[in-house]
Amino acid sequence: MKIYTGTLSMAVLLLALQSRAQGTFVYDQQSSDESFIAGTGIGIQTFSPMGQSFTPALPTIGFARFYMGDANFGNSLGATVYLNLRANSITGPILGTTDPISMPDSFSAPVNFFFPTPVAVVPGVTYFLQPAVQTGDFWYALIYNTYNYTGGTAYENGASQGGLDLWFREGIVVPEPSSALLLLLGGGAVMAFRRRKT
Numbered sequence: 001m002k003i004y005t006g007t008l009s010m011a012v013l014l015l016a017l018q019s020r021a022q023g024t025f026v027y028d029q030q031s032s033d034e035s036f037i038a039g040t041g042i043g044i045q046t047f048s049p050m051g052q053s054f055t056p057a058l059p060t061i062g063f064a065r066f067y068m069g070d071a072n073f074g075n076s077l078g079a080t081v082y083l084n085l086r087a088n089s090i091t092g093p094i095l096g097t098t099d100p101i102s103m104p105d106s107f108s109a110p111v112n113f114f115f116p117t118p119v120a121v122v123p124g125v126t127y128f129l130q131p132a133v134q135t136g137d138f139w140y141a142l143i144y145n146t147y148n149y150t151g152g153t154a155y156e157n158g159a160s161q162g163g164l165d166l167w168f169r170e171g172i173v174v175p176e177p178s179s180a181l182l183l184l185l186g187g188g189a190v191m192a193f194r195r196r197k198t
Helices: 002-018 179-197
Strands: 023-030 040-043 051-054 060-070 079-087 094-097 101-103 108-120 127-136 139-144 154-156 159-161 168-175
Touching: 051 168, 060 079, 060 127, 079 108, 094 108, 101 108, 108 168, 127 139
Parallel strands: none
Antiparallel strands: 023 168, 040 139, 051 127, 051 154, 060 108, 060 139, 060 168, 079 094, 079 101, 079 127, 154 159
């Protein structure tokens, strides 16, 4: 009976290890959220270098969320886009680059861009998020004049566009405990309870 129980426990543990932990998004800075999406598209390739400056309050950035879309619908071409995190200016040194995201033809929605590892930033210092098209069609980011984000501004052709902001959100991902960890903690609690009883 002990061999069967041990084998079953090992199988459950292996299955738990295969499942990935989820995370909770903690938004640090944003021009808006999903309750208010408005504006017009600004071409990423056409107005490059373009992007959004922001002033973080947290010491790291793990992801950024931008409203992106296809500027040339219906031609069967999508695009692969990534973000650069820059210091000092929209053309300054690159501190980190997100994993590229592929989007299909006629796409238009908010997109999460994740940095492979969180990037350290200094709270209160201005940084710059710059979308770049790796391959594909003409792509846009949403820009509007009434988001009123006070920690930064949109950039077109390398110049600040006072009074305009891209639709963006940025922050960190707080990992939740994995299934394996929860299983191990639960197993430890059961063993401790059994030992206490005997």
